[in-house]
Each structure stands twice: as C-alpha cells, then as structure tokens.
Amino acid sequence: MLDVDGLRMRYGATDVLHDVTFQARQGEVLVLLGPNGAGKTTTIEILEGFRMRSDGRVEVLGTDPAHGDERWRARVGVVLQSWRDHAKWRVRQLLEYLGSYYADYSTARVERPWDADELIAAVGLTEHADKQIKMLSGGQRRRLDVAIGVVGRPELLFLDEPTAGLDPQARREFHDLVVRLAEEGATTILLTTHDLDEAEKLADRILILNGGRIIADGTAEELAHQIVGADEVRWTRDGRRFVQSTGESTRFVFDLFRQYGETVTDLEVRRASLEDTYLALVRQAEAAASPLEGAAR
Ligand SMILES: Nc1ncnc2c1ncn2[C@@H]1O[C@H](COP(=O)(O)OP(=O)(O)OP(=O)(O)O)[C@@H](O)[C@H]1O
Numbered sequence: 001m002l003d004v005d006g007l008r009m010r011y012g013a014t015d016v017l018h019d020v021t022f023q024a025r026q027g028e029v030l031v032l033l034g035p036n037g038a039g040k041t042t043t044i045e046i047l048e049g050f051r052m053r054s055d056g057r058v059e060v061l062g063t064d065p066a067h068g069d070e071r072w073r074a075r076v077g078v079v080l081q082s083w084r085d086h087a088k089w090r091v092r093q094l095l096e097y098l099g100s101y102y103a104d105y106s107t108a109r110v111e112r113p114w115d116a117d118e119l120i121a122a123v124g125l126t127e128h129a130d131k132q133i134k135m136l137s138g139g140q141r142r143r144l145d146v147a148i149g150v151v152g153r154p155e156l157l158f159l160d161e162p163t164a165g166l167d168p169q170a171r172r173e174f175h176d177l178v179v180r181l182a183e184e185g186a187t188t189i190l191l192t193t194h195d196l197d198e199a200e201k202l203a204d205r206i207l208i209l210n211g212g213r214i215i216a217d218g219t220a221e222e223l224a225h226q227i228v229g230a231d232e233v234r235w236t237r238d239g240r241r242f243v244q245s246t247g248e249s250t251r252f253v254f255d256l257f258r259q260y261g262e263t264v265t266d267l268e269v270r271r272a273s274l275e276d277t278y279l280a281l282v283r284q285a286e287a288a289a290s291p292l293e294g295a296a297r
Contacts, residue, residue, distance in 0.1 A: 001026050001156050001188040002047065007056035009042050009212075016042055017212045020056070024205075026155075027185040029178060031199040032192045033278060034209035040192040043209065044158050047190070048078050061156055074105035074112070077154030077187075079145050079162050087134035091125055091144060092116050094133065095151055102152035110186065113151050122180075123147045124173045139166045146174060150181065157181065159191035163198060171198070178202055200274040208281055215285040220274050227280040230272035236265045 002024035009017035017039045024030050032040050045051040046058060049065035058065060063072045086094055099113030106112040120129050123143040128136060136144065142165055149157060163171045175198065181187040182204075193199055199206055200220050208216040208223075216223050224230045231249035235242050237260055246252045249269045256264055272280075 001028070001061060002030075002190065003057070003059040004043075004047070005057040007043070007046065007058060008054045009039070009046065009051075010054040015212060017046075017053075020209070020212070020214055022207055022214060022217055024188055024190065026188055027182055028204045029182045029189045029191070029202050030205050030207060031203035032190060032207050032209060033194075033196070033199055034192075035282060038209040039212045040209055041160055044160050044190065044192065048076065048158055049073070071105060074102055074152055075155045077149040077152060077157040079149035079157070079159045087132065089133055090130050091133065091136070091147075092120060092129040094144075095119060095147055098148060099151045105152070110153050110155070112153050114153050116151075119147050119151060122177055124170065139170050142166055143170060143174075146177070150177075150187075154187060157187050157189045157191075159189065161192055161194070163193065163195060175201060196274045196278055206274075208278065210282050210285045211289060213285070216281050220277070223274070223281065224272045224277045227272065227277055227284070230277065230280070232270040234266070234268040234270075237263050241266075 002022070004023070005021050007017055007020040008015065020039075020043060022030075032043065034040050042051065046053045047060050047065055049060075049068045052066055060068070061072060061075055063069075065072075068076070089097075095116040099116060102112035117126075117129070120126055123146055125140060125143055125147065128140055133141065133144065142162070146159070146162055149159065163174055166174060178189060178191075179202070182189055191202070203220065205218060206216065206220060206223060207214055216226060218226075225247060227247070231246050231252075233244045233246060233249055233252055233256070235256065244252065249271065253267065253269065256267075
C-alpha cells in the first residue's frame with residue numbers, strides 16, 4: 001500500500017528528511033511519532049501528493065503521488081488540519097456534496113461514497129447534522145474533518161494529528177472508528193500523534209522519526225526490546241527488597257524462581273511503557289547525533 005525508499009526533502013539548504021524508508025501492508029495501522037519538527041507532516045504531505053520531494057522513490061497504492069490522477073486520489077483519504085472555508089455549509093450537506101465526487105469511483109468491492117447519515121453517526125455528529133459548520137465547536141469540527149477524510153471510503157487514509165483538541169469521549173469514538181476501518185481490512189492508515197497512549201492502542205506498527213531520520217520501526221514490544229534494561233522487576237527475599245532492570249523480564253523471573261523458589265515474594269514486573277521506550281530511543285538518537293550534548297543530559 002505504501003512503499004517509501006530513500007525519501008529526501010530539502011528546504012533551501014536545509015535537509016529535513018534524510019533517507020526515509022518504510023512500507024505499509026494492507027489493513028495496517030502505522031503510527032508516525034516524533035518530536036516537533038521531526039518531519040512527520042512533511043512526510044505525510046509528500047505521500048498525499050501535496051508536496052514535491054527532493055529525492056527518493058515513493059509509491060502510494062502503486063503510484064508516485066507526484067503523478068497521481070483522480071482515480072488514484074479517490075482511493076486516498078486525507079484529514080487536513082481544518083476545513084475553515086466551508087463555514088456556511090451544513091454538516092450533512094457538505095458530506096453529501098463531497099461524497100458525490102466519489103460515486104464514479106465505486107467498485108464491486110468498495111461502494112462509494114459512504115452514506116452521509118451513517119458516516120455522521122460513526123463520527124458522533126448526528127445531533128449536529130443540520131448545523132452550519134461555523135456553529136460547531138473545535139472538537140466537533142475535528143470529527144467533521146475525519147468524516148471528510150473517509151467519505152470516499154479510502155483504501156489508504158492519512159491522518160495528521162487527528163485527535164488534537166478532542167475530548168476523551170470523542171477520542172475514544174475516533175479510536176473505535178480507526179479500529180473499525182482497519183479491521184474490515186479495507187483501510188490502511190498512517191497517522192501522526194503526540195499521544196503515546198493513543199499510539200500504543202492503535203498501532204500495528206510504530207515509526208519514530210527524529211531529525212528527519214527513521215530511528216525505529218516495529219511494534220511497541222519490538223521497540224521496547226531495542227532499549228537495554230527496559231523492564232523493571234522488584235521482589236522481596238528474606239525481608240530484603242530487590243530491584244533489577246532487564247530487557248528480558250519473563251526470562252529473568254523464571255530464573256529467579258528457579259533459583260530461589262517460594263522465598264521470592266511481592267513480585268512486581270513493570271514493563272517499559274511506550275513513553276519510556278520513545279523517550280529512550282529519541283534520547284539515544286540525539287546523543288548519537290551530538291555526543292557532547294547527549295552526555296551532558
Ligand atoms: N515550507 C517550509 N519551508 C522551510 N522549512 C519548512 C517548511 N515546512 C516545514 N519546514 C521545516 O521542516 C522541518 C519538519 O517540519 P514538519 O512540519 O514536517 O515537522 P513535524 O514532525 O510534523 O512537527 P510537529 O510535530 O511540530 O507538527 C521543520 O524543521 C520545519 O521548520
């Protein structure tokens with residue numbers, strides 16, 4: 001669905017993407033993480049065909065996005081930051097209008113567009129279906145942005161910080177929608193977020209971009225294995241409290257019991273959270289890029 005190889009982007013004399021390489025398979029949810037300015041939006045905009053890359057090979061649904069035609073675009077969903085220029089349109093009216101463009105691209109496998117009322121319900125806007133967009137709150141507008149992104153039932157969906165500004169309930173509903181879209185296997189999703197709980201919940205695979213380079217690519221567990229001593233095991237033996245950091249907590253606990261048997265009590269295993277892993281990997285990459293600063297931290 002996505003094949004990116006050696007992608008580079010330069011603004012003037014500054015390289016903001018260096019040799020970015022990754023792929024996505026059908027139905028996968030890929031979450032792109034990274035500090036502010038890492039290059040996430042730039043990457044997504046290149047894949048969407050909104051920005052011309054400086055170098056590298058990019059295929060989105062088998063097509064170079066720089067040369068994507070209408071048929072290609074109909075298969076790709078994009079959630080932009082906000083549709084502020086449709087202030088007077090009403091929610092259902094806008095979705096029906098935008099949806100009508102996709103009708104010609106309906107196939108035996110994918111019926112397009114998504115029925116407006118069904119979609120409005122899926123994003124939790126039923127009560128607001130007849131409201132003008134300018135009357136929606138920030139979070140309601142964000143829900144509409146998501147609806148606009150999926151109205152054509154895209155095979156591939158790009159979401160740039162889709163849950164920024166959503167309340168916890170809307171966030172949960174959005175997560176359910178993502179899972180539903182991906183579960184049917186019909187939609188492959190690439191999304192960026194700064195919310196690591198969200199990433200952990202949704203991602204089949206996580207990519208971490210730092211300073212324009214992919215520094216990690218794998219499941220949350222695979223990423224945790226890349227950092228030494230990611231898990232923490234605590235236990236008591238003979239009235240003494242012990243703490244040990246390990247990358248292999250299951251193995252460690254097994255050996256502990258084999259050695260000390262029932263004298264081991266109060267066992268706790270704290271697995272590295274995605275936040276621990278993310279921060280360690282970014283710190284490690286930054287220390288490698290700038291050894292003195294890394295050592296000073
Ligand atoms: N049009 C542009 N001209 C010059 N530099 C740009 C332009 N757009 C982005 N940049 C620079 O490219 C780098 C990557 O920006 P990008 O918006 O892709 O980061 P990001 O990872 O999406 O950040 P954030 O998490 O803050 O949204 C930044 O250093 C930014 O200043």
